[in-house]
Amino acid sequence: MKAVCPGSFDPITLGHLDIITRAAAQFEEVTVLVTANPNKNSGLFTVEERMDLIRRSTAHLSNVKVDTWATLLVDYTTAHGIGALVKGLRSSLDYEYELPMAQMNRRLSGVDTFFLLTDEKYGYVSSTLCKEVARYGGDVSGLLPEVVVDAVKQKYTQQ
Template identity: 55%
Template sequence: MTRAVCPGSFDPPTLGHLDIFARASAMFDEVTVAVLVNPGKNGLFSIPDRLELLRAVTSPWPNIRIDSFSGLLVEYCAAGGITTIVKGLRGVSDFDYEIQMAQMNRSLTGVDTLFLPTAPQHAFVSSSLVKQVASYGGDVSAFLPPVVLAAVQATVAPRDR
């Protein structure tokens, strides 16, 4: 059985994330979408809320499971028999950052990283940008699955313009 992990904060999960999840699910027997628990970072959504949103939006793919982890990703991979990390790349700046992590992960435990270019319609979308636009009352419906959009709208109080 081939296993991969798509790690991230997913705060909130976007359509760009779903694109990567769907493509990874077609390549591997099992894909874990793993939310990094970073106690030093306050997110828009709690970890349990992110896990719930991810379960809802990945339900079309039966080989995707949702989990969270803290610590080193490669240790999480080793414990779960995961041999590949899947990362979406929006552009060259993502690659510059991610290639160093991929090389470090490979040297630590032999886990490989597969880079998937983000679909062009999602290449400019980030969770941070979605949160910022939503906080000013902007329409982010084109970037989020409906269940996530509803959660963002219920959570983000638009700022005064």
């Protein structure tokens, strides 16, 4: 079965990478889908930059590919014959947010959502928090893939 790991990934974190790696071990093909989130601002990285960072961070996973989509997620899954969504859960707050979306996606297209619990060492890690720390010169190594640490530093140096 093919699966999608959707998200804004601005930027990809080691928590995201852990979920993607674990999904890749369970599904024949995993697409990391960079989606537009209307509830978030335009972001630190462009969609193309995010996709490049994800490709570089997942290069060791032969069954992972990267794509982007700007409309309903279920339209993507239907168009590409994908039967599963994979989402990571850090806490009950993530569950409360993800559950209605999973139910709506199932209602709209029949696609199932598989929830993977985040490894405890990444339970507090979010792209937003990492950007906040990096913006003020804090160390985000060990929270982001190394290629992403460098890219984040470069972005904030340019601002």
